[in-house]
Amino acid sequence: MRKLVALLFGFLFATAAAAQTPAAPAAPALDLANVLYLDLSTGGRVGILMRPDKAPTHVERIKTLARRGFYDGLIFHRVIDGFMAQGGDPKGEGSGGSDLPDLKAEFNDIPHMRGVASMARAAGNDSANSQFFIMLGPNFVLDNEYTAWGRVFEGMEYVDAIEKGEPPANPSKILKASIGSDNVAPPAKTPPTIAVAPVAPQTPAAPAPAAKN
Template sequence: MVEIKDPENTIIMELKHGNVTIELLPDVAPKHCERMKELARAGKYDNVVFHRVIDGFMAQTGDVQNGNTGADFDLRRAGTGSSDLPDLPAEFSKLPHDKGTLGAARSAMPDSANSQFFINFNDNHFLNNQYTVYGRVVEGMEHVDKIKRGEPPMEPDTMISVKVAADV
């Protein structure tokens, strides 16, 4: 089990295959880290689907508007929404999009990231300086690797729960 150095900036994501520990990088992307913690603490990420999962590339989730598995869930709309909070400005850095890094999903506009994010399955350096990196998986990448593939997957996996380690 990995030692959690900064519980306030560590996310515990429960997936069906096991827990994933994500170290947030507030020194690199403070606004994105704060947003993730705010949405996690509000329970907004709980039961949200991985709506875009491309083998050899990444697993995308975080559509807190359309990505829940509740009665009104429509997989065709998952991935088109965000939170009711304002979009975030890009926080590009020199950090590469290596395997296990967390990137902010956005539209074609650099300052349009909100709640959606992706976890890189491989080194995806063609994304460098185009998408904000704000975290990295430090334990449990083998569980991320088991997420069902598809755009969208027919029976998508969900983030069962997403918590800030300081709160557990």
């Protein structure tokens, strides 16, 4: 199954690992050609600055699938509070992927700190395909085990609001994934439906009796 191998083990040791926080490499200037926007059902847009300088084939895969509309409507099927939110599986349960070949690992020096986006994989290092996860908290046990390819620079509150669970009872979903330079507008927000009680037909009032002299 395409789930994060040994993630639970890593989660248990996250506190100890966080005590030795590595320095994050300097991020490049914001380039909309390398920005992934995720419009989430949690209420807003998440911006992720992708790093083709660190993981070029993984970034290209994300761009390709986003432009195909592959991620639109997919759920976050595995979300562990304080750890990570995983999605990108068309089956919605952790074993699926795209029709494209699996990717060769591109481990790099981006530490798995809060907000980092990284690729999920099966047991083999070179088994990532479409599934990814966003870190809800730091866990450096994952460094050099999973390919990090970007980091959230805006809208992290919408990531934090993703429904928790393995699987969640009411999973949050990606409404739309797009690339910044493509200028795709966020989906229109549907106004809440307000139930209005039916109005009973009114019977005209009887005329008042004429006054008697």
